[in-house]
Amino acid sequence: GNSVTQMEGPVTLSEEAFLTINCTYTATGYPSLFWYVQYPGEGLQLLLKATKADDKGSNKGFEATYRKETTSFHLEKGSVQVSDSAVYFCALKGRDDKIIFGKGTRLHILP
């Protein structure tokens, strides 16, 4: 079945550091890929998405590129801020009705 694997957290960085959170997936066919973010005390929010190979999703300075050859969708940001501290979930959606999530990666940004 479909699955998502993302790097274990927590990830702790200083403000303005470069961020990468790795995500790889296993799926049949051509799924859509997502990054969701959960800020403290809030629900999951869509951060960015890509629906086909080589698409790049971007939002709020975050980017992720759908790489079919490596089955990856790594999240990157060039310069993180304290306000980026949250839990980040990689997810995929195949042809059924389910979105499959990774375990989540907690990100702490130090001022």
Next chain:
Amino acid sequence: EPEVTQTPSHQVTQMGQEVILRCVPISNHLYFYWYRQILGQKVEFLVSFYNNEISEKSEIFDDQFSVERPDGSNFTLKIRSTKLEDSAMYFCASQTSGVLGEKLFFGSGTQLSVL
């Protein structure tokens, strides 16, 4: 931006009791979902609901679970006889359509604690 609302934010119950978790999806959405997240584990799909019936459910969603859209605005998850292992954060979500790649809107969750 429109929101999915969930109540209560935290529910404490005794093992064996029934609980109902409530959700108000976004008004023009047609597809509804429940997910849960046990502490420290991944967010897991429970069930999807469309046109007043379940369209997909996971192996977690056994006979103890049921969903209902009683009045056209609420979408509820009922656990008939709670077990300790049902303790988790339960998220409701909704979507305009089931189109692949479309954004899912999540509520802020109900933390269920079974004692």
